[in-house]
Amino acid sequence: xxxxxxxxxxxxxxxxxxxxxxxxxxxxxxxxxxxxxxxxxxxxxxxxxxxxxxxxxxxxxxxxxxxxxxxxxxxxxxxxxxxxxxxxxxxxxxxxxxxxxxxxxxxxxxxxxxxxxxxxxxxxxxxxxxxxxxxxxxxxxxxxxxxxxxxxxxxxxxxxxxxxxxxxx
Ligand SMILES: Cc1cc2nc3c(=O)[nH]c(=O)nc-3n(C[C@H](O)[C@H](O)[C@H](O)COP(=O)(O)OP(=O)(O)OC[C@H]3O[C@@H](n4cnc5c(N)ncnc54)[C@H](O)[C@@H]3O)c2cc1C
Numbered sequence: 001x002x003x004x005x006x007x008x009x010x011x012x013x014x015x016x017x018x019x020x021x022x023x024x025x026x027x028x029x030x031x032x033x034x035x036x037x038x039x040x041x042x043x044x045x046x047x048x049x050x051x052x053x054x055x056x057x058x059x060x061x062x063x064x065x066x067x068x069x070x071x072x073x074x075x076x077x078x079x080x081x082x083x084x085x086x087x088x089x090x091x092x093x094x095x096x097x098x099x100x101x102x103x104x105x106x107x108x109x110x111x112x113x114x115x116x117x118x119x120x121x122x123x124x125x126x127x128x129x130x131x132x133x134x135x136x137x138x139x140x141x142x143x144x145x146x147x148x149x150x151x152x153x154x155x156x157x158x159x160x161x162x163x164x165x166x167x168x169x
Contacts, residue, residue: 001075006144011080014070014144015040019110021068023047023137025086027057037116038066039106043139045082046089046103049117051131052124055088062086064137080144084137103134 006014015021019040024033034054038045045066049055058064062085069079089100107113114132121130150157 001147002150003145003147006078006080006146008142010078010146011142011144012040012042014078014080015045015068015082015142018068018070021066021080023054024065024067025054025057025061026063027060032057037107037110037113038137039103039109041102041106045084045137045139046106047135047137048103048107048114049133049135050121051129051133052120055133055135058086058135059088066137075147075149078144078146080142082137082139083141084139087136087138089134089136099136100134103136107134 015038020035020037022033023036023038024031026032032054036047036049036054038047040046064084064086066082066084067079068082069077071077087099089095089103091097091100117132118130
């Protein structure tokens with residue numbers, strides 16, 4: 001297997017195409033990660049949720065990470081990691097209404113875009129947790145790795161197995 005770095009453009013193209021990943025946040029040294037849909041535009045990811053643990057934690061600590069991947073096989077995959085900063089987009093005076101509108105426009109492109117966020121409230125105890133939240137993640141850093149089948153003759157490969165007794169594919 002050969003692993004190469006993806007260009008920023010390749011990372012962005014993958015994010016735009018997938019629209020689904022795993023959003024990680026942390027509070028008091030405890031990481032928390034959930035699968036989520038998002039909409040991509042250059043420099044931003046947009047999401048929709050209802051008020052629950054991840055929103056509460058991102059409010060307390062806006063530094064987040066998102067991973068998205070496309071796995072074709074064990075040796076053919078691409079994975080992108082975004083580091084960014086959470087910003088809530090409430091519909092209130094004083095907040096950037098253009099960004100909120102942009103979030104809605106982009107998220108609405110996916111059929112039933114609101115469903116998973118709303119459905120998540122079903123498992124929560126408090127009745128007021130169906131409160132809708134639009135948010136943005138400002139992309140600060142993005143990296144991508146892509147794996148492909150190594151077609152070079154075995155003798156030419158530099159990355160031989162380092163674990164004794166284990167031979168790489
Ligand atoms: C394909 C897919 C797409 C999704 N898209 C969205 C989306 O766009 N927006 C959205 O808000 N949600 C989405 N979800 C649901 C999301 O993964 C969370 O389950 C949901 O948002 C609730 O998260 P919360 O932090 O508010 O948890 P809460 O409702 O506050 O729940 C608290 C506890 O429940 C547990 N829990 C919560 N979520 C999960 C989970 N997914 N798996 C296992 N345990 C869990 C955790 O232990 C957590 O401590 C999606 C899920 C899937 C599988």
